[in-house]
Amino acid sequence: MFDSLTNIKFNWYIFAGIAVLILLLKPDISPWCFIALLIGIHQFMLIFYAFKYIIPVRYIAGAFMSLQMLIGPSFAYLGLDSAQYFKYRMQVSEVEYFGYAIPATICFILGLHFFSKLKGEIVNQQAIKDYVAQNPTLAYLFIVIGVFNSIAADFFGPGLGFVLYLIGSFKFAGAFLLIIGSPRLKPLPLTLVFGSIILSTLQKAMFHDLVTWLIFILAVFALRYKPKDYVKLAFAIGLIAGVAVIQQLKASYRTATIAQGKAGDVEAFDDAFDEMQTSGGFFEKANLAKHNVRINQGFILTNVLRHVPYRTAFAHGQELYQILEAAFLPRILAPNKLDAGDKTLVFKYAGISLRKHTSMSLGSMADAYINYGRTGGCIFMFALGLFFNLTLIWFYNMGKKFPIIILFVPMAFYFPIRPDTALQTGLGHLVKCTFLIWVVFTYWAHIFETRLKVFRKTSPSELSV
Numbered sequence: 001m002f003d004s005l006t007n008i009k010f011n012w013y014i015f016a017g018i019a020v021l022i023l024l025l026k027p028d029i030s031p032w033c034f035i036a037l038l039i040g041i042h043q044f045m046l047i048f049y050a051f052k053y054i055i056p057v058r059y060i061a062g063a064f065m066s067l068q069m070l071i072g073p074s075f076a077y078l079g080l081d082s083a084q085y086f087k088y089r090m091q092v093s094e095v096e097y098f099g100y101a102i103p104a105t106i107c108f109i110l111g112l113h114f115f116s117k118l119k120g121e122i123v124n125q126q127a128i129k130d131y132v133a134q135n136p137t138l139a140y141l142f143i144v145i146g147v148f149n150s151i152a153a154d155f156f157g158p159g160l161g162f163v164l165y166l167i168g169s170f171k172f173a174g175a176f177l178l179i180i181g182s183p184r185l186k187p188l189p190l191t192l193v194f195g196s197i198i199l200s201t202l203q204k205a206m207f208h209d210l211v212t213w214l215i216f217i218l219a220v221f222a223l224r225y226k227p228k229d230y231v232k233l234a235f236a237i238g239l240i241a242g243v244a245v246i247q248q249l250k251a252s253y254r255t256a257t258i259a260q261g262k263a264g265d266v267e268a269f270d271d272a273f274d275e276m277q278t279s280g281g282f283f284e285k286a287n288l289a290k291h292n293v294r295i296n297q298g299f300i301l302t303n304v305l306r307h308v309p310y311r312t313a314f315a316h317g318q319e320l321y322q323i324l325e326a327a328f329l330p331r332i333l334a335p336n337k338l339d340a341g342d343k344t345l346v347f348k349y350a351g352i353s354l355r356k357h358t359s360m361s362l363g364s365m366a367d368a369y370i371n372y373g374r375t376g377g378c379i380f381m382f383a384l385g386l387f388f389n390l391t392l393i394w395f396y397n398m399g400k401k402f403p404i405i406i407l408f409v410p411m412a413f414y415f416p417i418r419p420d421t422a423l424q425t426g427l428g429h430l431v432k433c434t435f436l437i438w439v440v441f442t443y444w445a446h447i448f449e450t451r452l453k454v455f456r457k458t459s460p461s462e463l464s465v
Contacts, residue, residue: 004058004113009049015042026078032098033074039105040066040074047215051222051232054121057409060215061388061417062109068419069101069365072296076289083289087352091302100305100374101298104365107378111385120392120399120409123223125180127403132181138447139177143189146171147196159331166433169411171196172213176220176407207246208418214239216410297363297420303350304366312349319345320371320380327427338424345422361422388416391434398441402448408437 018041022029043063050056076084077094090097132139150168153161175193178186194217201210218235227235293299308314322345326338338345343354345362349370354360362370364384368377392409399406412433416426441448 001115002110002113004116004118005046005109008046010045011049015045029078030094032094032102033077036066036070036074036098036102039102040071043109048232048236051219052226053223054118055123055216055219055223055406055409057121057392057413057417058112058116058118058389060212061112061385061413064417065105065108065365065419067295068297068363069105069301070098070298072292072294073097073101073298075292076296076299080285080289080292083285084293085290088293088296088299090299091306096305097298097302100369100377101301101365104368104378104381107382108365108385111382111387112389114386114389116389116392119396120394120406122396123180123406124399124403125223128177128181128407131404132177135447139174139181140189142170142174142177143193146174147192150196150200162432163436166411166429166436169414169433172216172411173404173407175217176410177404179220179224180407208420209414211243211246212414212418213410216414220407297365300346300350300352300360300362301366301369303352304362304369307351308349308370311351314373315349315371317371319349319367323367323424323427326424327431361420361425363419363421364423364426365419367423388413388430391430394434398438402441402445404448405437405441412437 015038019034019038022034022037040063043059043066046059047056047063050059073090073094076090077097081089146168149164150171153164153168155161156164171193175190178189197210197213201207218239222232322338325334329337331337343360346352346354346360349362349366352360365377365381368380368384371377372380391412395405395409395412412430415421416430418426
């Protein structure tokens with residue numbers, strides 16, 4: 001039933017060693033924080049062992065949920081809250097918080113893996129190599145279309161601009177085709193694709209996109225090169241260090257580029273680094289607390305737990321209806337639907353007033369509680385994970401006919417797997433992007449299917465025990 005969680009390669013001795021190390025370093029740790037940290041560590045270790053076998057969308061989704069709802073809150077309860085700005089502190093006890101967050105996270109993870117068998121994540125590499133050999137220009141076409149639409153999206157309104165933004169992600173599918181399908185790497189087009197996401201990150205200060213795409217890019221490179229565990233460990237340490245630096249500098253960088261109007265470039269990033277050094281350095285407790293909130297979506301959930309139902313009644317599905325309306329219906333059919341980044345729900349259900357340039361959302365776990373309470377919220381989180389799971393299974397079924405479609409999975413999931421995004425925005429991205437991919441592969445089926453009939457059978461994954 002949950003083979004992709006239980007019947008896979010995993011070093012339980014290392015996991016047990018990490019658990020013992022936590023107890024030695026923090027002997028007074030509460031059972032709640034200890035369990036929360038272990039769940040998060042387990043999910044990240046699953047990503048580590050999955051690299052070189054699959055594109056681990058399910059494991060990444062579980063790890064991101066654990067990071068934001070369990071690991072970040074654990075750091076807050078373990079002492080960082082004492083140096084935290086009062087508005088960003090956890091607003092309820094850890095018993096009350098983890099009593100909901102832990103089972104809700106587990107339910108989400110179980111939904112992701114319910115009879116999944118890693119479907120939608122296994123890449124038929126031989127089929128892709130043969131396809132690229134038969135269609136050598138298609139990857140470059142995807143890259144050109146993607147880069148052009150990424151640039152064009154900034155010149156249009158949210159409706160058409162979003163469609164162009166989605167098409168812009170085709171450049172990553174083109175890059176993945178080159179990485180897996182080409183006999184030799186093509187440095188110039190790959191530099192163009194990866195450089196574009198770095199440039200976009202510096203200009204828009206959207207570092208989550210960079211980190212998420214970097215993980216997917218490394219996963220695809222791992223499929224090609226099959227790195228040893230020590231190589232993966234070196235990259236993992238480097239990635240963690242890089243993410244830690246980004247988290248520390250992100251607030252200062254955004255202040256410089258958005259509020260102060262500086263150019264979004266390397267110089268502004270360097271200024272943010274200098275500011276961090278003058279404020280006490282990376283390991284100053286106040287700085288750690290200040291930036292732990294970036295991986296702590298749980299503090300918003302605690303505001304919701306304190307606010308609902310004591311100041312605002314449970315929504316009983318009404319708020320979820322607004323979310324689903326925004327996710328599934330075009331604005332022409334629902335002219336009054338929620339906008340992406342709508343701040344009214346945050347104030348209504350969490351009691352948090354947001355400033356003009358502040359981006360904050362309730363997140364899926366808070367939305368689940370607002371509508372259905374604790375028990376119903378856990379059931380909803382299972383359903384959300386199951387929806388992601390079924391979408392991946394749909395990609396798997398399409399992949400029997402079009403093997404290269406699996407390389408479009410990151411394009412559909414890189415945004416909705418982030419727990420800090422608004423549920424209506426994440427679901428809207430997943431639904432619209434999946435629909436766009438379906439249209440492309442259905443309308444141009446003769447291009448993607450013609451010479452692939454021999455590759456209908458997917459190769460088994462070596463990740464299973």
